[in-house]
Amino acid sequence: MIAIPTLTTERLVLRAPSMADYPAYAQFMASDRSRMMGGPHVRWAAWGMFSSDVAMWTLYGHGALMIEARETGHCIGQVGINHGPMFPEKELGWMLYDGFEGRGYATEAGGALKDWAFGTLKLDTLVSYFDPENAKSMAVSARLGGMRDDRATPQDPGDVVFRYFPGR
Template identity: 35%
Template sequence: MNGPVLFTERLLLRRPMAEDLDAWAAFDADPVAMTHLGGVIERSVAWRQLCAMSGAWDIRGFAMFSVIERATGKWVGRLGPWQPEGWPGTEVGWGVARAFEGTGYAYEATVAAMDYAVDVLRWETVIHTIAPDNVRSWKLAQRLGSYKMGPVTLPAPLQHEQVDAWGQTAAEWRANRSAR
């Protein structure tokens, strides 16, 4: 496997792999999970998305991780550094399958991904693009120490989606991290 592997107390974050397809596609087919992520995606599109995410590791040197529950080996979701062409900033984004909501996994994994973005990728600012009505995500952003920076425009084909950038500087993340 190419790419970093991050470990948290309960999770493993690694580059997406072909074996993730069934869970990845199930996540993309869940209308509730996909409410703020562009809508339901069929399996064939999920496959291309998985391949694009994996390919971004080769082209950009980073992309979202597949999050795996260490105790069971189950795919929890995808999250981490993300900045496709035309994106409004250096983002750490998240998406966790509904079966794992309320476990604290999104927070646990995102803390590891934020550390990676700041310490390894050397990002000076980290944003999260969040729909204004996505209360769960902005609460997670606040828990991470991020604050609402204002509306941003995503590149096509998402340019009509209303999203706000939430974020913080690397210095703010380091200060927040040491206060934990």
């Protein structure tokens, strides 16, 4: 089992989830903003997803990290590497809480976790799954070096898949 890392960037700390993070996570998952992730979700479903994000560290050696703004210490979202029965491949995913979009945080957090995954886990590839209407996240993926891969198996029917390789 790998220890849950703490990653730092110029503006962010990516750290292990804690119970104090759950209320904001559940609020996001219950909101219309989670529609690109199959939401809105009821509280028990949000708890299952949050718990899965933590459990993946034990089961797979990777999982979710909370995104904390270094300047304020506030948790502003989550970034993670997902896997398991619901994911055809290891997925790099992110979400930002309301009011934190458009500042480059998703690109910064996603890039740090992607580099960690390729450098520490020695993965050959990662993917991101997107609702076809999620143009903003697809643009983040492109900034991270992701390329659309129409041959990849989607997580959900109709998903758009972007693929990443080490060094890009």
